[in-house]
Amino acid sequence: MLPQRTKNPLKSFRIGLAQINPHLGDxxxxxxxxxxxxxxxxxxxxxxxxxxxxxxxxxxxxDLVAETACRLxxxxxxxxxxxxxxxxxxxxxxxxxxxxxxxxxxxxxEAGQVHHVHRKVYLxxxxxxxxxxxxxxxxxxxxxxxxxxxxGTLICEDFWHPxxxxxxxxxxxxxxxxxxxxxxxxxxxxxxxxxxxxxxxNLNNLYARMCTNYVVYCNRVGYEDGVNFWGGSEVVGPDGxxxxxxxxFEETLVTAEISPDALRRQRSLLPLLRDERLDLTYxxxxxxxxxxxx
Amino acid sequence: MTMDSKxxxxxxxxxxxxxxxxLTVEILHSFIRNEVHKFGFTRAVLxxxxxxxxxxxxxxxxxxxxxxxxxALLLPYRASNPDSRSDAEAVVEALGISASLxxxxxxxxxxxxxxxxxxxxxxxxxxxxxxxxxxxxxxVAFDSLPLGTSNKTELLLGYSTLHGDMASAVNPIxxxxxxxxxxxxxxxxxxxxxxxxxxxxxxWPGQSDEGELGFAYEDVDHLLYLLVDERYRxxxxxxxxxxxxxxxxxxxxxxxxxxxRRPPIIAKLSQRTIERDFRYPRDWGR
Numbered sequence: 001m002l003p004q005r006t007k008n009p010l011k012s013f014r015i016g017l018a019q020i021n022p023h024l025g026d027x028x029x030x031x032x033x034x035x036x037x038x039x040x041x042x043x044x045x046x047x048x049x050x051x052x053x054x055x056x057x058x059x060x061x062x063d064l065v066a067e068t069a070c071r072l073x074x075x076x077x078x079x080x081x082x083x084x085x086x087x088x089x090x091x092x093x094x095x096x097x098x099x100x101x102x103x104x105x106x107x108x109x110e111a112g113q114v115h116h117v118h119r120k121v122y123l124x125x126x127x128x129x130x131x132x133x134x135x136x137x138x139x140x141x142x143x144x145x146x147x148x149x150x151x152g153t154l155i156c157e158d159f160w161h162p163x164x165x166x167x168x169x170x171x172x173x174x175x176x177x178x179x180x181x182x183x184x185x186x187x188x189x190x191x192x193x194x195x196x197x198x199x200x201x202n203l204n205n206l207y208a209r210m211c212t213n214y215v216v217y218c219n220r221v222g223y224e225d226g227v228n229f230w231g232g233s234e235v236v237g238p239d240g241x242x243x244x245x246x247x248x249f250e251e252t253l254v255t256a257e258i259s260p261d262a263l264r265r266q267r268s269l270l271p272l273l274r275d276e277r278l279d280l281t282y283x284x285x286x287x288x289x290x291x292x293x294x
Numbered sequence: 295m296t297m298d299s300k301x302x303x304x305x306x307x308x309x310x311x312x313x314x315x316x317l318t319v320e321i322l323h324s325f326i327r328n329e330v331h332k333f334g335f336t337r338a339v340l341x342x343x344x345x346x347x348x349x350x351x352x353x354x355x356x357x358x359x360x361x362x363x364x365x366a367l368l369l370p371y372r373a374s375n376p377d378s379r380s381d382a383e384a385v386v387e388a389l390g391i392s393a394s395l396x397x398x399x400x401x402x403x404x405x406x407x408x409x410x411x412x413x414x415x416x417x418x419x420x421x422x423x424x425x426x427x428x429x430x431x432x433x434v435a436f437d438s439l440p441l442g443t444s445n446k447t448e449l450l451l452g453y454s455t456l457h458g459d460m461a462s463a464v465n466p467i468x469x470x471x472x473x474x475x476x477x478x479x480x481x482x483x484x485x486x487x488x489x490x491x492x493x494x495x496x497x498w499p500g501q502s503d504e505g506e507l508g509f510a511y512e513d514v515d516h517l518l519y520l521l522v523d524e525r526y527r528x529x530x531x532x533x534x535x536x537x538x539x540x541x542x543x544x545x546x547x548x549x550x551x552x553x554x555r556r557p558p559i560i561a562k563l564s565q566r567t568i569e570r571d572f573r574y575p576r577d578w579g580r
Contacts, residue, residue: 024577062573184321189312223328225575226464228321249324 006172010149010214010260016046017233017254019246021222024058025068031056031076034091038083040253048088048148052179052220052233053120053155054104056093059181060224065134069096072107072114084109088146090153090218092179094135095119101136106153106179108146116144118153122161128183128227131157143171148258156180159203169211170278174263176207180219184230184248197232197248208236212266212273214258221249238266300535303526307516310523313474315481319357322466326358329464330439332580337438341429341459342366342385342393343496344378346479346488347467348443349385353482354466355441356389364391365436369425372399378496381488388485394432398424418497422458429461439463447472447511450518451544452551453503459495460554471518472511509540517544 018037023029034051041049053059057068070077070093083089088110095105095117104120119138123131141164143152152168152175159165159178168176186195193201200217208215214237221231234245235256243256267273298306330338338355342348355364368382379395386393401424406412412420433440442465444454449468454460467475472493479489493503493511504510517536520526521544528541557569566572 024575024580026579060575060577062575064574064578187314187318187321188310189314190309191314194314194317223325223332224577226325226329228325249320 004172006150006174008145008147008149010174010258010263011147012260013047013148013258014045015216015235015256015258016041016044016049017216017218017235017244017246017256018049018051018055019218019221019231019233019250019252019254020051020055021220021229021251022052022055022058024224025061025064026058027056027068027070027076030058031080034080034089035083037253038080038087038089041255042087044253044255046087046253046255048090048146050090050177050179050216050218051092052218053092053106053181054094055091055179055220058224059220059229060227061094062130062134065094065102069094069102071096072117081109081114082112084115085112088115088148090177090179092155092181097136102134103138104131104135104155105138106155106177108144108151108153108177110146115146116142116151116153118142118155120155120158121164122157124157141167141171143168143173149174149260151175151177153177153179156182159207165207165211166281169213170276170281173213175214175216175258176211178204178215178217180217181229182219184228194230194248197230200232201234201242204234204236205240205242208238209240209270210272212238212263212270214238214263221251238263239269298534300531303520303531303534303536304516306524307519311471311474311515311519313470313477315478318470318478319354319482322354323358326355326441326464326466329577330359332577333439333463335437335439337363337365337436338441338464339365339367339429339433339436339438340441340443340462341425342368342382343443344375344381344385344488345493345496346475346484347445347448349381349484349488350475350479350482351441351443351465351467352385352389352391353479353484356391357482361390362392363438364389365432365438366391366393367425367428367432368393368395369398369428370395371402371421372397373499375494375496375499377491381485381491384485385488388483396428398428401427414498414501418495418501419455419458421497422455422495426458426461433463441466442468444468445470445472445475447515447518449555450522450548450551451507451514452547452554453507454554456554471515473515508543513540514544517541518548521545521548 090108095103106118108116121138123137125132143150150172152173184194204215204217216235218233220229231248235243244254246252246254429440440462442462445467448454494501528545532538
């Protein structure tokens with residue numbers, strides 16, 4: 001049998017982005033908030049609903065990380081997992097592993113089960129961020145098959161490492177699910193836009209076009225200790241067009257249609273994926289690795 | 295190697311400090327609403343001095359919470375410049391917010407009488423702290439959170455009274471340099487007389503910020519922007535043509551005033567000491 005990049009070809013479906021404002025460190029209230037948005041998304045016939053990074057926990061948790069972390073078998077998650085019988089759901093949470101490490105995880109729920117877990121690889125620990133102090137870094141970057149096609153989850157800072165995007169792309173993801181708790185900053189009159197928003201829109205556009213992929217970006221809103229999270233969640237098509245963009249600073253649910261035909265059209269027009277040289281990339285990376293670490 | 299000239303760097307700072315005004319207002323309105331509501335309040339109170347900083351906080355609060363939810367406290371001392379009071383009253387009238395006038399003279403004069411040799415600085419600090427007492431007490435009476443009125447320039451330079459005018463629960467303007475405070479004030483339509491008058495703490499007759507600090511806000515804002523936001527090293531700025539004395543003075547003041555920007559330090563004894571290794575966000579559970 002021929003090796004295949006993608007087992008599950010992309011299907012036509014409706015994606016929803018839940019741009020919410022989680023309560024900081026209050027998992028029960030946030031679970032209820034998730035269930036409310038899931039009900040709203042059901043009414044809009046959403047097939048896959050994406051929540052932001054740490055949607056169950058809030059972002060600037062500091063010492064609350066250890067106190068509020070959830071195991072994946074935490075009974076409080078049961079209603080969310082059950083809700084994925086009808087609709088696939090990606091949530092963000094502090095995941096406590098069996099060996100008691102705490103990860104910033106994107107947990108993909110499907111068919112009433114925990115279907116895939118991505119643990120944030122690139123913890124952000126500089127400037128206003130302190131994740132490395134409280135959290136363990138993930139060790140894997142993997143695409144995974146879903147009922148809608150092959151996806152890759154990346155969490156916020158993961159997106160700032162093109163290698164992370166390249167790996168999930170090479171691993172066959174046609175849809176990149178980016179989730180984020182992105183603080184808004186940079187209000188200079190030089191730009192019409194918030195500086196951090198401008199950067200993210202550029203990243204999403206660039207990755208969508210370079211991978212000829214769908215790029216989904218779900219960012220949160222609200223304030224924590226004075227820091228704003230700007231929202232602006234979006235779905236970018238394989239040609240870089242913005243299919244939907246949520247307003248800034250407001251809690252909202254937006255939806256977009258994912259189309260295998262649009263993906264096929266773009267990959268016919270711009271056959272970057274066809275011409276990608278995984279063998280060459282691998283050989284060169286191996287050489288670099290040997291030279292640096294041998 | 296090419297090096298930016300002082301002129302280039304100042305141009306860079308000026309461009310960066312030039313605010314996207316509608317976006318800034320949107321973030322600050324939403325900040326005030328979020329951080330006030332989150333703690334179960336709908337109202338805010340602030341001390342309105344007649345100066346530009348507190349006027350801006352008042353305009354932002356009225357825009358965020360509605361004028362009916364903002365109380366301005368006018369707290370003159372007998373020697374305060376009467377213009378301060380009339381400027382504050384102009385803000386109250388323009389916004390339609392509530393206001394209380396309370397002369398702090400009877401609060402502080404008996405204390406001053408005990409110490410005949412008090413210099414103006416000590417007296418000024420006592421007045422600033424007396425105003426803080428009133429602010430926090432009235433915040434309870436008005437069922438509200440006290441709003442801050444300190445800007446980024448003054449916080450960096452420590453040009454304010456610890457536990458006095460620095461005290462607040464929520465400060466919407468603490469990340470705006472003084473020159474940005476002016477831009478935003480113009481944008482929001484604050485009376486030009488307030489924007490144009492020389493900044494003064496009005497703690498004694500004839501006091502002026504720029505006179506006491508020894509430099510103009512515009513110049514120090516450019517320098518602070520380059521040092522703080524862009525992380526230029528003082529030597530780089532001196533090499534590019536900034537006056538050595540100015541750069542060194544400002545750098546030293548920012549450093550020496552660090553204590554005002556931090557909570558009091560605690561002698562560590564236990565495994566988990568507050569602030570050091572007992573770290574929780576203020577919005578814990580909100």
